[in-house]
Amino acid sequence: MGGDSMTHTAPRGGGPGTGPVGSRTGQRLSGLAVALGLVLFLGGFAWGAVVYRPYTVPTSSMTPTIDAGDRILAQRVDGGAVRRGDVVVFKDATWANAPMVKRVVAVGGDTVSCCQDGKLRVNGKEIDETYLPADTPAGTSNFPTVTVPKGRLFLLGDERGNSVDSTAHLTDAAGGTVARSAVDARVDAVVWPMKGMLERPTGFEPLGTLSSPGPLRTITLLVLAGAVLVLGGGAYGPIAKRTDAARARRASAEPAGVR
Numbered sequence: 001m002g003g004d005s006m007t008h009t010a011p012r013g014g015g016p017g018t019g020p021v022g023s024r025t026g027q028r029l030s031g032l033a034v035a036l037g038l039v040l041f042l043g044g045f046a047w048g049a050v051v052y053r054p055y056t057v058p059t060s061s062m063t064p065t066i067d068a069g070d071r072i073l074a075q076r077v078d079g080g081a082v083r084r085g086d087v088v089v090f091k092d093a094t095w096a097n098a099p100m101v102k103r104v105v106a107v108g109g110d111t112v113s114c115c116q117d118g119k120l121r122v123n124g125k126e127i128d129e130t131y132l133p134a135d136t137p138a139g140t141s142n143f144p145t146v147t148v149p150k151g152r153l154f155l156l157g158d159e160r161g162n163s164v165d166s167t168a169h170l171t172d173a174a175g176g177t178v179a180r181s182a183v184d185a186r187v188d189a190v191v192w193p194m195k196g197m198l199e200r201p202t203g204f205e206p207l208g209t210l211s212s213p214g215p216l217r218t219i220t221l222l223v224l225a226g227a228v229l230v231l232g233g234g235a236y237g238p239i240a241k242r243t244d245a246a247r248a249r250r251a252s253a254e255p256a257g258v259r
Helices: 024-051 202-207 216-253
Strands: 052-056 071-076 087-090 100-107 111-116 119-122 125-127 143-147 152-156 183-192
Touching: 024 052, 024 071, 024 216, 052 183, 087 152, 100 111, 100 119, 125 202
Parallel strands: none
Antiparallel strands: 052 071, 071 183, 087 100, 087 183, 100 152, 111 119, 111 143, 119 125
């Protein structure tokens, strides 16, 4: 048609359903991600606050498992759930007026003594204590056979030469033992410095089932997943703005039409 011309205008923007900060679907999904992330993050912290108690250990009596100044998380447990090999936080008025951290090596009904062939012996079985310092001399903390009364625990520090434990109270009326009811919590992990979860003391397995770890790993995963969702969902808006701006610049740089 002679000098007439037709102009086809290029579409601007991202088409239907897009706005200045991305699609409505994207905005909804980012909002859901933030909401779910907050639930997981705060829920994980709340769960941890209910289940665990933090402590700072002031002495080296549990070295190398727990060093002086380490911060630990201990699961609140009933003393009746404590088993051999557990590291527990307890308070006994005849020992001290403050919480103490020791390892349970014998429970009610057990016989315990040290040291034959350099080994702790419980119910006639030698215990392989892999958690002791590598330079622990044989025969450290020698003591005669003790029969632990029902409902009580016999506790030792991992640093046998530097621990005020059951061996220091053998002449007490309770023979150095502590009531299960004195236990407030079972140590699950050293969180500062980040040594992680305590290893299971497999040397006690021939005597019975060991305690299972608490839910600390699950709680940590919930908190981390929540943080990722909150950060990811929150980042959607700024990323969408940049994407829209870049799309607009490319559209404005293209020819306005075709002749």
